[in-house]
Amino acid sequence: MRDSALKWGLLAPAILISIAMLFYPIGRSFWYSLHDWNLTISPQLGPFIGLDNYVRLLTDDPQFWHSVWVSCVFSFFSVFTTIVVSMLMALLLQGSRQLEINVRSILVLAFAMSPALVGISWRFLLAPEFGAADAVIGWIFPRWADVPILADTSTAMVALVLVDVWHWAPYFMLTFIGALASLPQETIEAGQIDGAGRFRIFFGIVLPQLKGVLAIAILLKTIFSIKMLEQVITMTSGGPGSETSTVPHKVYETAFKFYDFGYAAAMAYFLAAAMLVLAMIYSRMLFGGQK
Amino acid sequence: MASVELDGIGKKFGDVVGVATQSMTIHDGEFMVFLGPSGCGKTTTMRMIAGLLEPSEGRVLVDGEDVTYDAPKDRDIAMVFQNYGLYPHMSVGENIGYPLKVRGLSKADRKAQIQDVAERVELTQLLDRRPSALSGGQRQRVALARAIVRRPKVFLMDEPLSNLDAQLRVSMRAEIKHLQQEMGITTVYVTHDQIEALTLADRIVIMQKGVIQQLGTPEEIYNTPANLFVANFIGSPSMNLINGSLENGIFTAPGGVHVPLKDSSQKNRANVVLGIRPEDMSVCDAVGAMISGVLYNSEMTGDAVFATIDVGEARVCARGDRHLRFQKAQKVGFDLDLDYVHLFDGKSGARL
Structure with missing residues (x-):
């Protein structure tokens, strides 16, 4: 009996904090999502409307579904490009110890920056009037010299994706450098001796052995991409039009621009459901003991 | 089948001499053992023959042809690694057949040859398993099979038995010797175990600190050691x-x-x-x-x-x-x- 009291006593602080900071807000926001509550009308919680917000979301909101599409496009390209670029960087750096140490610390700076700062910095860099990156792009590709990159429908999404890659690639590069270093060197040497060329060794021997790490990296980056919000707010505000308005941005906009809290909460729950599935797959991969 | 000639070969790692300049000829079909304590340069020398390491000086000749700067894949050599170096994501059969696959052999041809080699090393029952499901001795046999499946010019073995238990080591030793004699493939074998060296070798190279101490038949090494190091190193209990x-x-x-x-x-x-x-x-x-x-x-x-x-x-x-x-x-x-x-x-x- 005393054992159990001690057990709960030790757990209590963590449980209390979790309840106060995590479960209460989550439960509360679910409660909001069942109400018609617009802050512009009343600071008091509006009338209870059951699942009406969810029905509206699923059946009668093309704008929301557009943001789902935008999120999918952004996630697909940012995940794919980040993984490929970070793998290439890892391959490039793992050969030389000296290079690895020096370049690594520089690249990790990008990752260490807060996402909002990354967004603001790039917004300045890409500004058509005075942006350094904008000038360089215009110089290399004269065709885009006069294009306002973050305000053009054809380039805003590309910019958003590339900045996200710029931000995240160093992190995954570190993961891959670690994974590459832990590969049994003998399998690679055996491949060389057995007659395989560089590409064959990479695709036939190295990559299959990295399958587990790769799967986790892709899943993690998918989660990060889906919930990415700061750069959208700071770089494009979802524009031009709603071309770059991802689901998190849509939630943010609905809640803090239109003050439609009940509806925003329902949206957030929709997003949370998707994330929950990914998170479950992730934890199963990490702790499920399967290869 | 081929001879291997090391002509004034040496390797430095920065300022540290890994292998001092040396020359030797390994005859066609010969079983040559590099013997010495760890860090003596025997593995370094073997890796230079394999092409996994570029020598700082000198030449490597296989059958009289200079291969010093050729990639490992262009030398037609096979190697058995200390930790087997098996591909963990492939089955035993795929492991054995990999050198053939890389060379573009058809699936049917590969299958026949894999079967043939598997019989030779008694692995036929295990072809569909993953290496992780095998014992150490079985893994070593897979590595051997992968090495002999394409009948290379030269066979390199880097302490292949050091991870096996004592009993298995003795039986695998006999198996290796038997295979080598049957196939007549020029073999270089690295070990720090003098019994392995004496039992397997046609000739032994004893190295210490990157320098060859003696090169000779097991009888010569044992009966007329060239210097105190060899005298002390060979024999148990020692001289x-x-x-x-x-x-x-x-x-x-x-x-x-x-x-x-x-x-x-x-x-x-x-x-x-x-x-x-x-x-x-x-x-x-x-x-x-x-x-x-x-x-x-x-x-x-x-x-x-x-x-x-x-x-x-x-x-x-x-x-x-x-x-x-x-x-x-x-x-x-x-x-x-x-x-x-x-x-x-x-x-x-x-x-x-």
């Missing part, structure tokens, strides 16, 4: 070494050691090391023996008794009849078989 002096064909050392040499033409020397293997001595009465002293320890190994005595500042061990028994602190004498007495220069360590 007795006694510091003394040589005068008028008689070797004397502190403690009353008195050995009249067979070869009386040796010059007089003040600093000489006499070497004698434990099995080249017989235990006798202390009075009148060439070497005598107080018993330090005696060990019964089943087939023999090893007696160790203190002589001056040296400790000398002799192999005696298994029925011999000694008393504590007993005076014991050894007589030497003068045909197997080795003399080394006390300073340079070179054989006299």
Whole structure:
């Protein structure tokens, strides 16, 4: 009996904090999502409307579904490009110890920056009037010299994706450098001796052995991409039009621009459901003991 | 089938000499063993033959053709690694067939050859398993099969048995020797185990600190060691070494050691090391023996008794009849078989 009291006593602080900071807000926001509550009308919680917000979301909101599409496009390209670029960087750096140490610390700076700062910095860099990156792009590709990159429908999404890659690639590069270093060197040497060329060794021997790490990296980056919000707010505000308005941005906009809290909460729950599935797959991969 | 020639080859790692400049020829079909303590440069030399390491100087020739700067894949060599180097994501069959697949053989051809090799190393039942499901000995067989499946010009083995338990090591040793003789493939084998070296090799290269100490047949290495290092390194228990002096064909050392040499033409020397293997001595009465002293320890190994005595500042061990028994602190004498007495220069360590 005393054992159990001690057990709960030790757990209590963590449980209390979790309840106060995590479960209460989550439960509360679910409660909001069942109400018609617009802050512009009343600071008091509006009338209870059951699942009406969810029905509206699923059946009668093309704008929301557009943001789902935008999120999918952004996630697909940012995940794919980040993984490929970070793998290439890892391959490039793992050969030389000296290079690895020096370049690594520089690249990790990008990752260490807060996402909002990354967004603001790039917004300045890409500004058509005075942006350094904008000038360089215009110089290399004269065709885009006069294009306002973050305000053009054809380039805003590309910019958003590339900045996200710029931000995240160093992190995954570190993961891959670690994974590459832990590969049994003998399998690679055996491949060389057995007659395989560089590409064959990479695709036939190295990559299959990295399958587990790769799967986790892709899943993690998918989660990060889906919930990415700061750069959208700071770089494009979802524009031009709603071309770059991802689901998190849509939630943010609905809640803090239109003050439609009940509806925003329902949206957030929709997003949370998707994330929950990914998170479950992730934890199963990490702790499920399967290869 | 091919010969391998190392022509003035050497390897430096920064300022550290990994392998000092050296030359040797490995004949067609020969089983050559590189033997030495860890860090002696034997693996480095092998990796230069494989092409996994570029030499700092010199040339590697396979069948007279210069391959020094060729990639490993262009040398037609096969290698068995210490930790097997199997591809964990492929089945045993796919592992064995990988060199063939890389060479673009059709699936049917591959299958036939895999089957053929698998029979040779008794793996036919395991072809669909993953390497992780195999025992150490089975993994080693897969590595062997993968090496022989394409009948390479040269076979390289880097301590292939060091991860196996003692019993398995003995049987795999026989298997390797049998395979090599049957296929007649030129083989270079790296080990730090002298028994492996002596049993497997046609010729042995003994290395230390990147320098070749002796190159010869197992008999030559064992019976006429070129210097003190080889004398001390080969043999278990190792050769007795006694510091003394040589005068008028008689070797004397502190403690009353008195050995009249067979070869009386040796010059007089003040600093000489006499070497004698434990099995080249017989235990006798202390009075009148060439070497005598107080018993330090005696060990019964089943087939023999090893007696160790203190002589001056040296400790000398002799192999005696298994029925011999000694008393504590007993005076014991050894007589030497003068045909197997080795003399080394006390300073340079070179054989006299």
